[in-house]
Amino acid sequence: MFALRVAVPSDAEELSRLATETFHDGWASIIGEEFANAYAAEHLRSERLGAEIEEGDTHHFALATNAETGAIIGYGKLGLKRPAHESVLGPRPVVLQRFYVAAAGRGTGVADALLSACEQEATRLLFATLWLECDPRNERAWRFYERRGFIARGVSIYHYPNGFNDKIRIMERPITGGERTTSAPFAYPHKSPQDQNKAS
Numbered sequence: 001m002f003a004l005r006v007a008v009p010s011d012a013e014e015l016s017r018l019a020t021e022t023f024h025d026g027w028a029s030i031i032g033e034e035f036a037n038a039y040a041a042e043h044l045r046s047e048r049l050g051a052e053i054e055e056g057d058t059h060h061f062a063l064a065t066n067a068e069t070g071a072i073i074g075y076g077k078l079g080l081k082r083p084a085h086e087s088v089l090g091p092r093p094v095v096l097q098r099f100y101v102a103a104a105g106r107g108t109g110v111a112d113a114l115l116s117a118c119e120q121e122a123t124r125l126l127f128a129t130l131w132l133e134c135d136p137r138n139e140r141a142w143r144f145y146e147r148r149g150f151i152a153r154g155v156s157i158y159h160y161p162n163g164f165n166d167k168i169r170i171m172e173r174p175i176t177g178g179e180r181t182t183s184a185p186f187a188y189p190h191k192s193p194q195d196q197n198k199a200s
């Protein structure tokens with residue numbers, strides 16, 4: 001059993017560990033160990049994630065946790081202010097910037113529940129299209145997105161210190177309203193991120 005909730009700044013350290021491990025799972029075989037480690041050390045360190053969690057009007061982190069232990073087992077992040085890639089066609093787009101589930105939670109429905117949680121928040125903020133970037137060589141992720149109705153659009157190029165990756169595809173789908181696909185307890189506050197910031 002798992003539960004869903006919005007991240008709070010005190011989650012940053014644990015989230016950083018999970019984010020680093022799962023980033024490695026998704027990307028190391030594609031971009032190489034060295035760059036995967038360097039990327040995680042810079043972008044997924046706990047101080048940075050803590051700051052992003054606090055910037056609730058720019059980033060939104062949805063967490064899946066083990067219902068018994070409370071351990072974080074997956075997360076999705078919406079980039080609320082990131083401009084959409086030029087190939088995105090749908091109206092009012094928002095990027096699903098990160099989407100990662102721990103190995104033990106894969107194939108269990110956690111990813112579907114997280115996707116719904118992200119969509120629910122996006123709907124509340126009046127977005128209508130969810131878009132993301134995925135490398136088709138990450139076959140499991142690619143298949144997950146395809147099976148959930150994401151359509152491939154344009155190509156995005158990632159530049160690394162020692163090269164580039166021109167295989168990244170943009171994918172998008174209309175936000176379906178954020179309906180839940182599991183019976184996991186759902187604990188999203190019905191407040192805007194701005195309100196959450198004011199309250200903290």
Ligand SMILES: CC(C)(COP(=O)(O)OP(=O)(O)OC[C@H]1O[C@@H](n2cnc3c(N)ncnc32)[C@H](O)[C@@H]1OP(=O)(O)O)[C@@H](O)C(=O)NCCC(=O)NCCS
Nearest residue numbers: 025026099100101106107108111134139140141143144147
């Ligand atoms: C991407 C991710 C969130 C998807 O969650 P998940 O729980 O694994 O997803 P599901 O098991 O529901 O669906 C995966 C699909 O790929 C299939 N699959 C499983 N292993 C596979 C493999 N090695 N190669 C190809 N497809 C695979 C599954 O059968 C399933 O397809 P189906 O729905 O047709 O049965 C999760 O795998 C993950 O966190 N991966 C590592 C990090 C990552 O790559 N994140 C995405 C970055 S863009």
